[in-house]
Amino acid sequence: MSKIIIENSIVESNERINSNVYLLKVTSPEIASQIGVGQFCNIKVSDTDYPLLRRPLSICDVEDDKLFFLYQVVGVGTEILSRKMKGDRLNILGPLGNGFNIQDDFETAIIVAGGIGIAPFPFLIKKIMNKNIITYVGFKTKADIIDYGLKNCKYSTDDGSLDFKGTCVDLLKSEGKTLNSKCKIFACGPNSMLRNLKEFCSDKNITCEVSLESVMACGFGICQGCAVESKNDDNYKLVCKDGPVFNINEIKI
Amino acid sequence: MDINLSVNIGKLKICNPIILASGTVGYGEEIAKFLELSKIGAIITKSISLKPRKGNPPQRIVETPSGMLNAIGLANVGLEEFITNKIPLLEKFNSTVICNIAASSIEEYVECTRTLNDFDIIKAFEINVSCPNVREGGLIFGNDLSAVGKITNQVRAATEKTIIIKLSPNNSQISEFAQVVKDEGGDAVSAINTLVGTAFDINTRKPIIKNITGGLSGPAIKPVALAKILEISRKINIPIIGLGGIMNWKDVIEFMIAGASAVQIGTVNFINPFAAYEMIEGIANYCISNSIKNISELTASYQL
Known part of the structure; x- marks a missing residue:
């Protein structure tokens, strides 16, 4: 697994796509150089203790040193995120999790x-x-x-x-x-x-x-909050660390 | 000016008062990507029980104002796997390890302690008598003075190493529990474990956490933790490891003033995995600015 980075990123744009979906672009050179398809980042949307936790968002696209996130406003965290403007700073943790496997043989x-x-x-x-x-x-x-x-x-x-x-x-x-x-x-x-x-x-x-999407606190395996039931044994897997991408047969949905 | 950040808790001496709290850093693997664990006072393992526990079904956590509720359910690899695979890893990190033990019977606490006592890497035991999220053990013990006394007494007989009993805030007189721990030979207490809480989905009217209730942590509980620590500090002469919502170095200083000899940081690791470093630097600078030679001078330095 690649190194996990915490980067103070700069908002380039935060465009409203429809009634409650936004496209956020940030300059985040270190994470942008590392992140793979299907991985995610955990974003601190406020400098204060409210909301306390980071917000996990899938990587939507990468262009040079820019990360793109497409997100829906669903609660207080994403609502605060939607008000970020060009030049604002966001503390981003990433890249996290295991992404899509595109090496195998498919046409x-x-x-x-x-x-x-x-x-x-x-x-x-x-x-x-x-x-x-x-x-x-x-x-x-x-x-x-x-x-x-x-x-x-x-x-x-x-x-x-x-x-x-x-x-x-x-x-x-x-x-x-x-x-x-x-x-x-x-x-x-x-x-x-x-x-x-x-x-x-x-x-x-x-x-x-x-x-998979899940509520989580840390995003890198220590809080154990994002459990999903495993199909193969009687245990739980963690969306953040074992996923977020799973073979559909690995898990109970 | 040379600042001495080291502190003593029973027989245990640690290089600074910052300890990574149980259940918030697993067995060190993930947090070691951010921190050199040998530079942190100590790391407390995720609770170990005799047999593996798979933990509670999801949803396990929910964010609340300036805090979070969790009901992980003591998910852990169990004693055997811990010895085979996790101890070698902890040895590699060269960290001071405190092993947290959870159990559903006194015999289980004793068996785990006795088995793990043989490993040099483990310098102390933290006995979890206060997990709010499991039916057996957990709070059933944590709210029962005689049970806490018996557990302390029996675990004491199983090890010479430092014993820390992790106390619950979910009772009216935490100092009575600290007294029992002292009377039965415990070396220290950690205070506080999480507060029992819940949250509802107003559309489905169901609790958001599958376990119905969870343990509240984060800055929301900091004032409660400080009051509990102060209560113990004023009444009982026993070292206290303070925890509950510590987010930055100022909080560390505040906890020490209230009576803590050292502190544990938990929830903050989820948000800022570098927090321990920032705190060590911050408290050292505070000592320099305030001409404090030994950080332990701060402990219980309250002016009431």
């Missing part, structure tokens, strides 16, 4: 993302441009749709306000008859979505890696 990458679950994929897509890529991406409604950094997108909406009505996994199922062993699925999204996907992958016998 087509199927990306399956629900909502803000698209966050880790722009960087992944950049790194696998030599492969066929199909992205199945689902949102609640048309107004939520984001295609930032994605490629070859097929959309689903829960309410049918755009394209396929249903979830992105339903969409994948409806189109997925042609999937074969040369395909590999990369997924991120709510647990209900991942459960459906797991079923589909085991039916079709397709390799699938998922990036």
